[in-house]
Amino acid sequence: MRRLTLIAVPYLWLIALFLIPFAIVLKISLSDVALARPPYMPQLDITGGWVAIREFFAALDFENFWFLTTDDLYWKAYLSSLQIALLSTVLTLLVGYPIAYAMARAAPEWRPTLLMLVILPFWTSFLIRVYAWMGILSNEGLLNQFLLWLGVISEPLTILNTNTAVYIGIVYTYLPFMILPIYSALERMDDSLLEAAEDLGCSRLSAFWLVTIPLSKNGIIAGCFLVFIPTIGEFVIPSLLGGSETLMIGKVLWEEFFSNRDWPVASAVAVILLLILVIPIILFQRNEQKQREAEG
Amino acid sequence: MKRFSWFNATALTLGFAFLYIPMIILVVYSFNASKLVTVWAGFSTQWYGELIRNEEFLNAAWVTIKVAVISSTIATVLGTMGAYVLVRAGRFSGRTLFSGMIYAPLVMPEVITGLSLLLLFIGIGLDRGVLTIVLAHTTFSMCYVSVVVSSRLTTFDQSLEEAALDLGCSPFEAFRLVTLPIIAPAVISGWLLAFTLSLDDLVIASFTTGPSATTLPIKIFSAVRLGVSPEINALSTIMIGIVTVGVITASLVTKQAAVRQAREERMADRPA
Numbered sequence: 001m002r003r004l005t006l007i008a009v010p011y012l013w014l015i016a017l018f019l020i021p022f023a024i025v026l027k028i029s030l031s032d033v034a035l036a037r038p039p040y041m042p043q044l045d046i047t048g049g050w051v052a053i054r055e056f057f058a059a060l061d062f063e064n065f066w067f068l069t070t071d072d073l074y075w076k077a078y079l080s081s082l083q084i085a086l087l088s089t090v091l092t093l094l095v096g097y098p099i100a101y102a103m104a105r106a107a108p109e110w111r112p113t114l115l116m117l118v119i120l121p122f123w124t125s126f127l128i129r130v131y132a133w134m135g136i137l138s139n140e141g142l143l144n145q146f147l148l149w150l151g152v153i154s155e156p157l158t159i160l161n162t163n164t165a166v167y168i169g170i171v172y173t174y175l176p177f178m179i180l181p182i183y184s185a186l187e188r189m190d191d192s193l194l195e196a197a198e199d200l201g202c203s204r205l206s207a208f209w210l211v212t213i214p215l216s217k218n219g220i221i222a223g224c225f226l227v228f229i230p231t232i233g234e235f236v237i238p239s240l241l242g243g244s245e246t247l248m249i250g251k252v253l254w255e256e257f258f259s260n261r262d263w264p265v266a267s268a269v270a271v272i273l274l275l276i277l278v279i280p281i282i283l284f285q286r287n288e289q290k291q292r293e294a295e296g
Numbered sequence: 297m298k299r300f301s302w303f304n305a306t307a308l309t310l311g312f313a314f315l316y317i318p319m320i321i322l323v324v325y326s327f328n329a330s331k332l333v334t335v336w337a338g339f340s341t342q343w344y345g346e347l348i349r350n351e352e353f354l355n356a357a358w359v360t361i362k363v364a365v366i367s368s369t370i371a372t373v374l375g376t377m378g379a380y381v382l383v384r385a386g387r388f389s390g391r392t393l394f395s396g397m398i399y400a401p402l403v404m405p406e407v408i409t410g411l412s413l414l415l416l417f418i419g420i421g422l423d424r425g426v427l428t429i430v431l432a433h434t435t436f437s438m439c440y441v442s443v444v445v446s447s448r449l450t451t452f453d454q455s456l457e458e459a460a461l462d463l464g465c466s467p468f469e470a471f472r473l474v475t476l477p478i479i480a481p482a483v484i485s486g487w488l489l490a491f492t493l494s495l496d497d498l499v500i501a502s503f504t505t506g507p508s509a510t511t512l513p514i515k516i517f518s519a520v521r522l523g524v525s526p527e528i529n530a531l532s533t534i535m536i537g538i539v540t541v542g543v544i545t546a547s548l549v550t551k552q553a554a555v556r557q558a559r560e561e562r563m564a565d566r567p568a
Binding site for chain 2: 009014175230270273
């Protein structure tokens with residue numbers, strides 16, 4: 001009895017506030033837009049009995065999904081979200097790996113402090129960390145002032161409101177997610193393996209490629225997924241740092257919903273975004289499971 | 297530190313410079329006398345004064361803290377229960393669905409979570425405001441709490457609990473007197489995580505709120521969209537300060553607790 005209550009409370013909460021809302025999104029994505037409150041058709045009226053339920057299901061169709069394929073705004077937005085997510089994952093890896101590597105090689109008494117320094121920005125508001133770059137990247141911003149002062153450029157560069165700013169923002173905000181799993185993989189590494197490789201005639205660089213990188217593979221994979229998955233649906237970064245050229249699906253969904261008030265199309269956009277995300281999420285889960293099994 | 301030490305030192309210096317310089321600039325320019333955020337015109341605390349007099353920001357801050365405290369507390373209770381179900385309840389029908397529902401919100405794009413909850417609240421005719429934001433935040437942060445607490449529960453020696461039960465504790469007493477003190481650090485960090493997630497959230501709050509309740513992130517976002525403003529810098533500085541003090545205190549406290557626990561375990565292991 002007690003066990004049943006323990007299971008039932010969180011279970012029912014999640015069904016009511018996670019699963020059912022999803023079913024509603026799915027249902028509305030199959031509905032038509034209507035000038036009513038709420039602004040979609042058909043409405044389910046259970047009091048009408050069987051006939052009403054049949055009519056309700058008959059009125060659902062895939063029209064919104066067809067609409068998404070006809071208007072190239074949408075598939076372009078999906079593609080460019082994937083592209084931005086992919087490229088910024090690679091960039092985050094390139095920036096994050098050396099930091100994680102250096103942290104794992106630092107003296108043991110320094111490591112907790114370094115770790116805290118990486119985690120600290122993660123606790124700071126995401127919005128504020130993105131905002132911090134607006135003042136740096138703008139035309140009169142500090143980066144341009146600095147470059148002009150150095151004499152590297154003679155005209156201020158336009159960085160804010162371009163895709164470059166979006167990449168910088170993503171790398172900056174998601175860096176801790178890349179560093180932490182790689183660090184924890186590298187920290188566990190046995191140094192004697194590197195010495196063995198060098199004794200057997202490897203150069204330092206090839207020992208790094210042949211020993212260190214493969215041993216940190218799981219950390220790299222975990223870090224990449226932790227950056228890639230949330231970036232696809234990112235909204236704050238493209239809307240504050242990106243410009244009109246920046247097409248990302250999270251922003252499109254937001255505008256479809258708040259500006260165009262087209263709920264059925266917004267729901268259809270959400271359903272497809274989720275279908276795209278299912279693949280990396282399953283791959284990620286598998287990687288985690290494999291790692292747990294290897295450890296356990 | 298023997299290998300590539302110049303390389304390591306450069307990587308760490310550049311890496312931490314990249315992580316911290318933007319925030320330091322933000323803090324420095326919050327004390328700028330000029331309205332132009334990019335031109336330094338001398339030291340001044342006037343933006344902090346304006347911030348304190350700005351009632352909209354104060355109201356939003358109050359709403360945000362209220363939502364964060366309530367939602368993270370409920371999320372901690374529900375999330376700890378969820379962790380128990382994941383680790384201890386054994387097999388029951390629908391377990392796969394349950395663990396799916398715990399892990400899915402962690403990777404769900406915020407826009408989708410927000411949209412789906414909004415459609416639910418409209419569907420059942422719930423007025424949007426503080427209550428709906430609390431419900432939304434509780435739902436996604438309880439999943440984070442579950443993950444944090446369940447990782448502690450899996451490493452926890454169950455025989456301690458069984459001993460308490462054998463000695464006549466009721467299951468609830470065994471939980472309160474034995475299990476809870478041991479998993480407490482995980483429960484507290486779960487609460488802190490839930491609290492920060494709620495404090496930080498812009499997207500889900502924007503979807504689920506109504507005109508009656510504006511949170512600080514919503515307020516900041518609408519101000520920032522128009523461009524950089526020294527008042528927001530001042531606000532950011534205050535928030536960064538609070539987080540820094542909080543994280544450093546928390547890490548010192550957990551370090552002390554770990555030292556104490558290690559000592560106690562050593563004492564317990566010593567043969568009498």
